[in-house]
Amino acid sequence: MTATPSVEPVSAGSLTGFDHECDVLVVGFGCAGAAAAFEAAAAGADVLVLERAGGPGGSSAMSGGELYLGGGTALQKACGFDDDPDNMFAYLRAALGPHADEEKLRLYCDGSVEHFEWFRARGLTFNESLYDAPSWMPPTTDGLMWLGENAHPYNTLARPVPRGHRPATESFGGWLIMERLVAAAKAAGATGHEDTRATNLVVDDDGRVIGVVAHRYGDPVTYRARSAVVLTTGGFVDNEEMLAHHAPVLLGHGKVSAGLDDGSGIRMATALGAATRRMASVEVALTALPAMLVRGLLVNGLGQRFINEDVYPGLFSHAAVVHQPGPYWAIIDEEGFEDIPARDLWGVRPRHVTETLAELEEALGMPPGALEATVTAYNRHAERKRDPYFHKDPKWLRPLRPPFAAADPRGGFGGREEQGTGVAGFTLGGLHTTVDGAVLNQSGRPIPGLYAAGRAGAGIHGQGYVSGTSLGDGTFFGRRAGRHAATASE
Amino acid sequence: MTATPSVEPVSAGSLTGFDHECDVLVVGFGCAGAAAAFEAAAAGADVLVLERAGGPGGSSAMSGGELYLGGGTALQKACGFDDDPDNMFAYLRAALGPHADEEKLRLYCDGSVEHFEWFRARGLTFNESLYDAPSWMPPTTDGLMWLGENAHPYNTLARPVPRGHRPATESFGGWLIMERLVAAAKAAGATGHEDTRATNLVVDDDGRVIGVVAHRYGDPVTYRARSAVVLTTGGFVDNEEMLAHHAPVLLGHGKVSAGLDDGSGIRMATALGAATRRMASVEVALTALPAMLVRGLLVNGLGQRFINEDVYPGLFSHAAVVHQPGPYWAIIDEEGFEDIPARDLWGVRPRHVTETLAELEEALGMPPGALEATVTAYNRHAERKRDPYFHKDPKWLRPLRPPFAAADPRGGFGGREEQGTGVAGFTLGGLHTTVDGAVLNQSGRPIPGLYAAGRAGAGIHGQGYVSGTSLGDGTFFGRRAGRHAATASE
Helix, strand or coil: CCCCEEEEEEEEEHHHCCCEEEEEEEEECCCHHHHHHHHHCCCCCCEEECCCCCCCCHHHHHHCEEEEECCCHHHHHHHCCCCCHHHHHHHHHCCCCCCCCHHHHHHHHHHHHHHHHHHHHHCCCCCCCCCCCCCCCCCCCEEEEEECCCCCCHHCCCCCCCCCCCCCCCCHHHHHHHHHHHHHHHCCCCCEEECEEEEEEEECCCEEEEEEEEEEEEEEEEEEEEEEEEEEECCCCCCCHHHHHHHHHHHCECCCCCCCCCCCCHHHHHHEEEEEEECCEEEEEEEECHHHHHEEEEEEECCCCCCCCCCCCHHHHHHHHCCCCCECCCCCCCCHHCCCHHHHHCCCCCEEEECCCHHHHHHHCCCCHHHHHHHCCCCCCCCHCCCCCCCCCHHHHHCCCCCEECCCCCCCCCCCCCCCCCEEEEEECEEECCCEEEEEECCCCEEEEECHHHHHHHCCCCCCCCCCCHHHHHHHHHHHHHHHCCCCCC | CCCCCCCCCCCCCCCCCCCCCEEEEECCHHHHHHHHHHHHHCCCCCCEEEEECCCCCCCHCCCCEECCCCCCCCCHHCCCCCHHHHHHHHHHHHHHHCCCCHHHHHHHHHHHHHHHHHHHHHHCCCCCCCEECCCCCCCCCCEECCCCCCCHHHHHHHCCCCCEEEECHHHHHHHHHHHHHHHHHHHHEEEEEEEEEEEEEECCCCCEEEEEEEEEECCCEEEEEEEEEECCCCCCCCHHHHHHHHHHHHHCCCCCCCCCCHHHHHHHHCCCCEEEEEECCCCEEEEECCHHHHHEEEEECCCCCCCCCCCCCHHHHHHHHHHHCEEEEEEEEEEHHCCCHHCCCCCCCCEEEEECCHHHHHHHHCCCHHHHHHHHHHHHHCCCCCCCCCCCHHHCCCCCCEEEECCCCCCCCCCCCCCCEEECCCCCCCCEEECCEEEEECCCCEEEEEEEHHHCCCCCCCCCCCCCHHHHHHHHHHHHHHHHHHHHCC
């Protein structure tokens, strides 16, 4: 039992009035909140957005800024790629699975071209060039990148085309996206209340959500929402107790967040009987160097490979962290290491350089012969440009020859390994919502007056994740939630 | 959105009266319900037990009947084993982990000797002999069995002693346990109402649970509980929608249940704002032959070993089903197969018998050389009675020699493979409760008048499971919930 502050709903009858009133009250000014606020305001609603931090942005603003979009966007066409919604759906159903939400995913893929244009209309620009190497985030300003579409088995399930859309910036693009979306929401008429943390939903006698109680500098502030409340409060990676209860795989690891993803919206709504979905699903990433891995091997502590190294980096991270006991090792040879373009090296130096695999096994604490068996098998097939184990792209296949080296993929970016486990992630599960963002109760019926989007809700993801799908579905379904909230009435 | 029948709470004010009244209303007459009913009645409460089936027993009655007990029980002592609660705790913390509930586990281990005596006082007898071979369920009437305590790494974390306590019977023992517990509850004064399915909790204006609405042959029946309602409705493996939302790994697999574990208690309570824990945790079992696996190898579809084959069979099943892509194969040689005692064979015959590993690889669709590399490494170390990969007990280590054979561990018991996937399981997550069974809300505070135990609640389990811990914690915490429910008041 804990002394957690109460998130239980407050009865409208217990309040003497409201300090503020609006049509649509959006709780959380990250990407989903900004998208919801924009659309609600554009539909004519009087919109207030609460943000507990000193300014908008949330975890979205800390992100790399990739947007997973496709189906034939102008950017894809300009780069010479032919895509369509069905092809995009086929990839994401597999990559976000198993058990991706096919109903939401269908809408997301069908609406992706329009959604890209919506971002452009909000002032984001995308350079018409492809970054054609495996990477977490290209060290260039290229506007398009691969996110696993060209790796086995996905390249057998859908025609491989790149769908990582990156706004033109020299660095992490999340701040730029948020700058534009917040400006757009405000220009459309939405007002932000900062340093204001929603703590409880307010319900009337019929069980309809009609507002929230918030706190600002410790004092309560009440908000009445004439149409609806939209929860866009983010996930729960910053709430250790919720992680322990629902997604313990992330306990002790780093957090991909701005530090405020404490699941408050999920808790306020479930306190009212809202249903949740997929609370154990997570994004998880090793701080590993994709350019090194594709040219070598990713093995577990017993020297066994477990995935083709050319997949989307989040996928080899997930396979390692969720399904393999640590440690994990990136194994490479000198020729492979020297083949890595300087711009893709991020300052990483290999360690444990040895002339023989036996020495490397000993240095890494592996059973004698373990790594040698793996490399022998790999080399034998690589001679013939084949990888019958995991089907890595033949362009990366080449027998490994001494000297060999290893790097810990949990400390892949120079100097970062001292910052904890070298693993960081965030949560994908949340409130169970309709495609329009209506929050469902345990009986599968909408809770009147309550909407959710972004990581406060369960979106298109099953147990998998690809970069740009969280900003992507947060904004896409945030827009839908905002539009529907604006027209919600009893 | 679904047309699920409503599980939303009913306001007491909307009812004109109650059809039945008692002090403690127990919902579900499986092992946790019987234990709760017994203790509440023994404490002097007027107890009613609702059961939706035509008679008591539930999924508990279908189980093998192992009880995970220890800490120095009379049976352990009679068989010559020296155990203590700390030693038991050290094993279970690891085997039920990561993230076992240490507070509940501490109580469970400290109270285990008394709990064993409680079963004996209810009329269960246990033969004072050990079944000393790896098995899901011994083909004998031995009263004690190993459940993974003597396998690496557990044998390095705690002094290995067997703790599987089996009541004397020729077959599955669950029915026997339930027969005795139901008789005990009734003898103590509890009354059962069968064919009666609880559908909604009844709450008063203060949010206290004061009864349930049930249905019998389609008609509503109302129950008033003066002290408390105890939910012992079981898990949710029979509810496909809940599996999809919370434990998708079990979708499509067999169900270890009596067919009625639809999560109704979890849903009724969460509709009222109750918190849940570990909804993704599952027990999962391959229909594999442990006696074959220990004498050979368990490999994945790429011929890689991934665990020592002498662990508790549920652990190699979990490692395979949750963490390895299928298929999985049991690899054995003729000498090993012929070494299996007839009573441990369960009619299984090996398939794919070949003279060479290359032929076996081809028959199983493995990359050329994959299995040979594994067997070569295994044999090299087995010559010296070593397994530096996974540390299988040296008594099982012996180089494998032709002829070789393989068996699909998803169809290990003769004739069963046609019954679906060869994988079956049940759910371990549920309502968040105190050690006394009080159901907590999202703010960490008890919901007045509401208790839960058994698989409707989250018990001692983290992400792991061992046979007998579900009957074990269901009865142990069922007893505690019954005692506390009997004294609950506003």
